[in-house]
Amino acid sequence: MAGYSVIMLLQYGVGLTPLMANAGGYLVGWVVSYVLSRRFVFQSQRSHKASMPSFVVAALCCYGVNAAVLHYSLSWLGLAGPFAQAVAMASYTVSFYLVNRHVVFRHSGQ
Numbered sequence: 368m369a370g371y372s373v374i375m376l377l378q379y380g381v382g383l384t385p386l387m388a389n390a391g392g393y394l395v396g397w398v399v400s401y402v403l404s405r406r407f408v409f410q411s412q413r414s415h416k417a418s419m420p421s422f423v424v425a426a427l428c429c430y431g432v433n434a435a436v437l438h439y440s441l442s443w444l445g446l447a448g449p450f451a452q453a454v455a456m457a458s459y460t461v462s463f464y465l466v467n468r469h470v471v472f473r474h475s476g477q
Contacts, residue, residue: 369396370392370393370394370395370396370399370400370456371392371452371453371456372477373388373391373392373395373396374388374389374391374393375388375449375452375469376388376449377391377392378452381449384386385441385451385452386434386437386438389433389437389452389455390430390432393426393430393433393442393459396438397426399428400463401419401422404467404472405418405470405472406435408467408472409467409468409472410466411474412471412474413472418471418472421470421471422467422471423432425463425466425467425471426463427469428466429459429462429463429466430459432458432459432462433455433456433458433459434455436454436455436458436459437452437454437455440454440455
């Protein structure tokens with residue numbers, strides 16, 4: 368919700384393009400996501416040194432998926448901004464969760 372709120376603020380309050388607003392929202396969201404995912408969602412014991420680089424790579428790759436879905440939703444499907452952002456966020460959320468679960472914050476026994 369933090370990222371989506373920032374996206375909407377940047378797009379409709381500041382007037383940035385949807386892709387620029389999306390990037391700004393995700394920068395904020397990544398900080399929140401790392402802290403909450405590491406500690407509460409996955410209860411990871413991996414060190415920051417071990418998990419942070421893979422988290423950054425995963426975030427950037429999944430953001431690429433998000434940006435492609437956003438572009439497709441806006442240009443090919445003709446969805447309105449908030450709906451296109453929501454579809455793009457859903458693609459990001461699912462892919463990022465799976466990568467975090469199985470790669471970034473995996474337990475040593477997995």
